[in-house]
Amino acid sequence: MHELSITMSIIELAQEESDRRGIQVSAVHLKLGALSGVVKEALLGSFEMACEDTPLKGARLLIEELPVLIFCRTCEAQRPISSVQLFCCAECGTPSGEIVQGKELEVVALEIEEWDRSPV
Amino acid sequence: MGSQPRLIEVRKNVLKQNDLTARALREQFRAAGVFVVSLVSSPGSGKTMFLEKTLTLLRQHYRVAALVGDLATENDAIRLARSRAPVKQITTGTLCHLEAAMVENALQEWDLNQLDFLFIENVGNLVCPSSYDLGENLRLVLISVTEGEDKPLKYPTIFNSADVAVVSKIDLAKAVEFDWTAAYGNVQAVRPGMLVFKLSAKSGEGMEEHLDFLKKRLHESRAAEVI
Numbered sequence: 032m033h034e035l036s037i038t039m040s041i042i043e044l045a046q047e048e049s050d051r052r053g054i055q056v057s058a059v060h061l062k063l064g065a066l067s068g069v070v071k072e073a074l075l076g077s078f079e080m081a082c083e084d085t086p087l088k089g090a091r092l093l094i095e096e097l098p099v100l101i102f103c104r105t106c107e108a109q110r111p112i113s114s115v116q117l118f119c120c121a122e123c124g125t126p127s128g129e130i131v132q133g134k135e136l137e138v139v140a141l142e143i144e145e146w147d148r149s150p151v
Numbered sequence: 152m153g154s155q156p157r158l159i160e161v162r163k164n165v166l167k168q169n170d171l172t173a174r175a176l177r178e179q180f181r182a183a184g185v186f187v188v189s190l191v192s193s194p195g196s197g198k199t200m201f202l203e204k205t206l207t208l209l210r211q212h213y214r215v216a217a218l219v220g221d222l223a224t225e226n227d228a229i230r231l232a233r234s235r236a237p238v239k240q241i242t243t244g245t246l247c248h249l250e251a252a253m254v255e256n257a258l259q260e261w262d263l264n265q266l267d268f269l270f271i272e273n274v275g276n277l278v279c280p281s282s283y284d285l286g287e288n289l290r291l292v293l294i295s296v297t298e299g300e301d302k303p304l305k306y307p308t309i310f311n312s313a314d315v316a317v318v319s320k321i322d323l324a325k326a327v328e329f330d331w332t333a334a335y336g337n338v339q340a341v342r343p344g345m346l347v348f349k350l351s352a353k354s355g356e357g358m359e360e361h362l363d364f365l366k367k368r369l370h371e372s373r374a375a376e377v378i
Binding site: 033036037040041044045048052054057058060061066067068069115116117118119126127128130134136137138139140141142143144 | 166248279344
């Protein structure tokens, strides 16, 4: 179980960006590949607690899960696999270990609240 | 006063610090001409015995050393010291995997130029080590015959982070009715084309093939440098 340390890295990264840009982060958008070795639920479970006592307190973690895509030499295209237990092209069944997507663990965007200061 | 969310694109790898350290290590290894092999497996798969035999046999003709990661105790380093190769223990405390910075720290007193092979034994765990690059040239994943044939199906991620699989304790295969064909098929299902060795560090069966492969890879990596 290494998700807590990964959660801390996510928060650190978001905090660095928010300090540098002088913004208040309300949500962190993360891309998580099916082969990243990290479990979504464990990240979500630890995020709120790990944000306490940081400027990110109250921020949300939004995770987009990315399925594995391989390059299929028969189809000559990127294809999904049958399952993570069977690295074969889901279309034609050709085995392939050429992973083109699925290892991502990436903060892609930060959401900030912009206060509308114009008179109501 | 209303508010509306705005998105700021960032695109940063969460493990970028580890990846940067691993990249620097890889460059250091390349410059020193040392071939680095890491081992991952579940606890009790025979990693330490396998490494002890590998170090003992390679040491006859090559300069070898090992780093060994464990949550606690220095038992593995003591066992590996029997090979008479330089060995250093990395005690991780509660951390379930090695990170590149720990390898970097552990190597500070060693002159990599004096080595042909460096082995890094990760903490016994088939989950967490998969996310962390250690700068190694080759990652071996070990499964023992006593663990059953379906380990690859249960841990596809670690098999996809490794380069080569080793089935260990093959001397016990008969006693535990281990089905080699099924195990091999399961490795190929999660990692098509993966090279799989079967061996017993205890009886010596299959060790020569595995060592020849490592020597070949060392020479290939050095030949690539010359060009």
